[in-house]
């Protein structure tokens with residue numbers, strides 16, 4: 001049985017998300033964000049059997065949108081798609097979509113040599129409260 005190591009880095013990220021402002025504080029116009037995620041390792045073929053995830057965010061959700069890398073051995077990686085989602089929110093856009101490549105390292109033995117390169121495809125649909 002292999003479990004993801006609990007690192008200080010993981011704790012810092014959790015803390016950062018936990019301490020981040022709630023959506024209602026920084027973007028009270030946002031009603032809901034539905035984020036659909038597709039994880040795959042390097043190479044397109046992997047997307048044929050991707051891991052799929054979905055997350056629904058509401059006003060009480062964190063304003064940081066960070067997702068762990070799908071590679072359990074990954075070191076210093078992860079997917080922070082906050083900037084893309086915030087661009088959409090700032091323009092009151094209906095969605096943010098794109099691909100994010102993990103820039104962590106493949107595993108502990110390959111730190112400094114091989115990048116992780118796991119990929120995340122995301123589609124975040126943003127719904128707003130009607131302006132009053």
Ligand SMILES: [Zn+2]
Nearest residue numbers: 069077102116
């Ligand atoms: Zn990674």
